[in-house]
Amino acid sequence: MVKKRDRLEVIHDILSIVMKHKNQIKPTPLLRYSNLSSQRFADYYSELLKKELVREVVDKKGKKFIMLTDKGFKFIEKYKLIIGFIDEFDL
Numbered sequence: 808m809v810k811k812r813d814r815l816e817v818i819h820d821i822l823s824i825v826m827k828h829k830n831q832i833k834p835t836p837l838l839r840y841s842n843l844s845s846q847r848f849a850d851y852y853s854e855l856l857k858k859e860l861v862r863e864v865v866d867k868k869g870k871k872f873i874m875l876t877d878k879g880f881k882f883i884e885k886y887k888l889i890i891g892f893i894d895e896f897d898l
Contacts (some may be wrong), residue, residue: 817843817851818884822860822879831872
């Protein structure tokens with residue numbers, strides 16, 4: 808049986824998806840790539856906005872994009888460090 812992703816894994820996955828798309832992705836593709844229900848995605852997305860890990864940018868044509876903030880990039884960096892530590896010591 809496949810283990811469900813925990814909260815931090817989901818947050819990391821969402822932020823990584825944004826980063827892999829050159830730090831600019833529309834909300835609908837992000838929802839699709841995150842593999843979450845629309846309600847769960849909305850909950851995580853509002854939390855990421857509230858904690859300033861991502862921000863919304865509207866271009867000249869009125870299209871909304873999601874981008875990482877410096878805090879979001881730092882989260883990804885620290886998350887990788889923690890996971891590396893856990894893997895190194897088989898915890």
